Amino acid sequence: MSNPTTQPEPRLRRIRLVILTAVIAAAGAVAATALLVNISERKQEARNPFYRVVELDDTIEDPAVWGKNFPLQYDDYKRTVDQVRTKYGGSEAVPHTPTEADPRSVVAQSRLEEDPRLKTMWAGYAFAVDFREERGHAYMLDDQTLTERQHVTKQPGTCMHCHGSVYLPYKKLGDGDLIKGFEKMNQMPYMEARKLVEHPVACIDCHDPKTMALRVTRPGFIEGMRALKAGQGVQNYDVNAQATRQEMRSYVCGQCHVEYYFKGPEKRLTYPWAKGLKIDNIMAYYEENGHKDWVHAETGAPALKAQHPEFEMYNQGIHARSGVACADCHMAYKREGAMKISDHHVRSPLLNINRACQTCHKWSEEEMKNRVETLQDRHHALRNTAMDALVDLIHDLKERKLAGASDVELAEARGFQRKAQFYLDFVEAENSNGFHAPQEAARILGESINYSRLGQKALRKQPPVPQQDARKHE
């Protein structure tokens, strides 16, 4: 007989071992399965992080409808109405008495009042009449419709490209052809085009409704990138097919935050990038095609107006070089419960340093802010010097012109004014106040100051102009 205290029989022991092994294996399997389920749920979540309430397609432009599937992104998107000032950025909510012509009760502060030298720089151009600090995306359509610049010049439908959700209107105008619709709207008077557009930039302008993948819908950017790449030897570049996801996180912003001009009688919106994105390339492009935006009222110089080249300047900076995208700083990730979403409250990152910068930089919030402001203070001082230099050149040119100097005599100095002014305006119109590419901004301002100096020197080379009354007795 077997002793109860002795070891169980080998057969029993084997059975126990088998059972134990089975239990461990089963437990392991359950755990593994749970993990797999978890991972796959997470993946599913990442791919499809929402309850599909409505079926979206390419005919739905109302962001409120998209918002039913993506309420978190939609809520943040609506917050672009907020107006908060930073030292050099953001915007100030200035009360405005609504009139029939302009029903806005709040506008952004006037940049012309802040710095009247801008009026001298833009003499004879619509910008000398009304130019304000930019504010959130929610205002883009109203601010364009109601700017006094609309009364000074007959603006074309081209303006609409960057101030509203034009994807669907273009498609409709072009009978399904985006580019055809773009060409048609460019040639319409602004107020006629305005009637076709309902929303500021909307989900449909940056996202594919089926997959929510990022996409570029703006013909100006699609064609601009094709010209840029062709200049680098890459033919028929297709931004939507060939760009990486990280590039797209900047390209969706580059659709609008760029330098542009209206080409030819068709007023085709064109990004002047065929020679490259740097200011020197862009200047060379305009020198070659002889484009001018207007003739300076005081000096007669064939002048250019630079517009918000954030994309171009960002591309000269260390962050672009390091693969950091516009969205990394301006649409920083944030947690909402278990989900990581992109903050669709697009605004100054200085109002959100924690998420916009400290994910990569270990410095305190205060220190990050100081670094940016130190850089912006230096930038602003240099910008003021360049502005004074330009105003001096304009003053001297104007005097010579009033004294009767001929176009031939003034040509060289006018050429320098054109350049000094475009270089200065390029960093003036760039809205980061130097941050996106500090050293490049300083270089450009240095060039501008030099062009103003060369302009004054060119005037000195001319023989002195005879006095008005001296000539009367000739």
Ligand code: HEC
């Ligand atoms: C490394 C972070 C970073 C990246 C990348 C970046 N920006 Fe900025 N941007 C800033 C900072 C900082 C400011 C200055 C904000 C201020 O002065 O309040 C700024 C300012 C701006 C402003 C003016 C904002 C305001 O409130 O006045 C615009 C517009 C802008 N950036 C657009 C872009 C675009 C478009 C891109 C990509 C092509 C881009 N930024 C890339 C950090 C970044």
Ligand code: HEC
């Ligand atoms: C290539 C895109 C693009 C086109 C085309 C464009 N804008 Fe803008 N506009 C912007 C961006 C980006 C801003 C914000 C940055 C800034 O103000 O510098 C802006 C800002 C503005 C503002 C607010 C700030 C200010 O200047 O007072 C007004 C008004 C405006 N645009 C009017 C117009 C008019 C009128 C046209 C047509 C002549 C036009 N825009 C064409 C992109 C564009």
Ligand code: HEC
């Ligand atoms: C359809 C054109 C368009 C696109 C696309 C676009 N913007 Fe803008 N953005 C504008 C215009 C126009 C304004 C100025 C609106 C106004 O002043 O009424 C503006 C204003 C801004 C401001 C100033 C906000 C403030 O509160 O002062 C920032 C920052 C900005 N944009 C960043 C971006 C970033 C980052 C992207 C890409 C994720 C982007 N924008 C995409 C046209 C555009």
Ligand code: HEC
């Ligand atoms: C100016 C361009 C722009 C507009 C307009 C825009 N988005 Fe986005 N959206 C982005 C960018 C950039 C990302 C980050 C995508 C990535 O990293 O691949 C993003 C990401 C998303 C995502 C993926 C999850 C996340 O948060 O990262 C969803 C969902 C989304 N957006 C919904 C919307 C909805 C809804 C609207 C309209 C209310 C909208 N977006 C408007 C640029 C835009």
Ligand code: HEC
């Ligand atoms: C996705 C990562 C990332 C984010 C987000 C980011 N940075 Fe950076 N930043 C970098 C990298 C990378 C460099 C290059 C220096 C290096 O390699 O250490 C850099 C450099 C800088 C520099 C030095 C600039 C120079 O010219 O040498 C400053 C200042 C700076 N960042 C400020 C900011 C601020 C302010 C923000 C938020 C608005 C920010 N960064 C957001 C990655 C980031």
